[in-house]
Amino acid sequence: MSEQQKTVLVVGGGFSGLTAAVETAEAGFNVVIIEKTPFLGGRVTQLNKYFPKLCPPNCGLEINFKRIKNSGDISFYTLAEVEKISGQEGNYDVTIKQNPRFVNDKCVGCNACNEACPVEMPNEFNFGLDKTKAAYITHNQAFPFKYVLDSKNCKGKSCAKCVEACKYDAINLDMKPEAVNLKVGAIVFATGWDLYDVTKLDLLGGGKIKNVITNMQMERLASPNGPTSGKILRPSDNKEVNNIAFVQCAGSRDENHLPYCSYICCMASLKQATYLREQYPDSKVQIFYIDIRTPGRYEQFYWKVKEDPNVTLTKGKVAKVEEDPATGDVLLTVEDVLLGKKITAKFDMVVLAAGMVPSTRTSKIPTDISYTNDGFVVPASLKKGMFAVGTLKSPVDVSRSVQDATGVAIKSIQSVRRSI
């Protein structure tokens, strides 16, 4: 069997893609990972802690990065996207577009370019909670630990302040997008998920009210490498948050938005309740829900959080969110279903437990695949030798994505061997 035929392409360098890649490579096959963003690790890198062990992202990610570095069989492209796929199982021709990083392998991560860069832009990694420079690295654990110049915001040669500042000759403003052709035996799609656009939730004030944030923004606020170095402060005035509300099903289980349960948002809010409770001993948390959904053994975590007298769980979906313009506090209106009364309550900050949207809802894979109305991949429609992992098929948590990716590794190995 040729080396090309032995190669599995993994599209997406998040936790699923990395798992599929290392499992496949460690069984003796070549793997190429391509990742759209400048860094590997995906959504997990943006979390403060993740289920089931509630450890920070580098537990889990670090070992996978190490496995990639140690394996001679894995290569990866960041800032790369699939442009074209042709061929069939065992013999796929894939054209990828390698976008320029403008930073080469000489980068040591000294941060001089960042300091010299005059261009500020919203920090996408922190979901716009702060700003970053056009020469940047997302966080201190980023992999590869190489800076990147944002092609949309960088002024290029007309500025070039970073080039002057870099002592290592690591910046090259002449880099251009390149097409790379790969020959692979099988393809694993692991392009993950996006957060539902909360500005569509007009009843919930998403994107309009300063102190109404998303659950992913809450992860960044609590994360030691986030915009507030892990201190949970509300966006409008950096006040400590002592009184927080979580609005469950922000988009999910709603035929007007996402007609499915996003699986993990209830657990995420319960988890985030503990972030606040651990940080501020007198803080109060109220979670407004339709049903608290705790898949499988997560139920026990729910019991634990529920025992905290400062955590209140209120049955009733929030459908009105207003800002108190004088204080920046947030007013929620909800029917407390168990009381049978319509109540309005005031909070320092409100977290919308926004749902999960498959990345394929907006960016379709350039090959013939069927999708559900919501953009999930219909697995049966994939050609032989193509596989979809994790949140591309249904909203799931990290551990189930990992299990799925491990299963897909063996499937892709079988596929490659079949076509010898």
Add this chain to the structure above:
Amino acid sequence: MAEATVIKPDLDFVKGVIEGGGDSLKKCYQCATCTVVCNVTPEDHPFPRKEMVWAQWGLKEKFAGNPDVWLCHQCNDCTAHCPRGAKPGEVLGAIRKQTIKQYSSPSFLANLVSSKGLVWLVFLIPALLLGAILSVDGTFIPNEEEIKFSYFAPTLTIQAVFVPALTFGLLVGVLGLMKFWADMKKAAGVTSGDLGGSISATAKEILSHVKFKSCGVSADRFTSHFLVFYSFVMLGIATALGVLYIDIMHMESPFRFGYGTPVKIFGLIGAIGLLAGVFLMISNRFKNAEKVGIGSYFDWLLITIVGVIMASGILSWVMRVAGIAGVAYTVYFIHLVFVLSLFLYLPYSKLAHMFYRSAAICFLKYSGREKK
């Protein structure tokens, strides 16, 4: 342990709600979005979330003497925002239909009006009744050259049929209202209150249509209901003036005075207002149809009756003025049949909301439940 509560579901009630336009009932998963987006619900005892679960479970007794379903003005903000397509606004409409059926007697008439399959009989009865009475003199289409509706239907005959019909409708409605009122008092444990003050406050609320103004997605319901409501008031005044001219002043219709006189002014404005109002009501239903649906049989029965009254009223006048006798008399007959239907079925059709909604609004004030 607390005493066990035995739930006795009334499956016929559930079936009635489902068949009456509430077929989306079972989709509700009790998230309470509806209650929050509703601008007309009171904050204590808010609706429609609790009504949805009561109706799902067939807890018919919860609706006896319950004013809340009648506080709903069917703006359908709840339906527009419902995450499950459970259409609380439509379900509450179907529950109200059940309440109307429950409170209005005799029950065979209530069943007749609420049964879609019997729609032919609904109109056949007044048509036969009126046909029989009018054909007593033997000439159905008069031979005289001038078109006079009184040739066809003598004023006295009209009064002898329509006054008792309206009296019957109003009486049955008021009886139902009184039963409902007693049930509301019993359910709320209220024994006394300021009835006079509550009635005048209720009249003010109804006349100003203030509740309709808070509707969100269907804000134009205010306009359509306002037009239909006040057009009926105008037409009622015109009718009263007609009675005055004929019975007191002994004039003969059609009155030989110009269009600038009160009876004509009220009649014309009423007719035009009704035309606009009914048109708006129908077009609004189609405008919101994607999310709400176009409404139930019960809704459309009333729209049809009012619409045909309006259209046949205008057309018979036009035909009379144009001198086309055959059409004028036929259309006038249809007009009479539908007006008779409106009167006879007043307490059984959706129009009965005038009794129950007024009573519910009044009870809220009477019982002191409404926050000042």
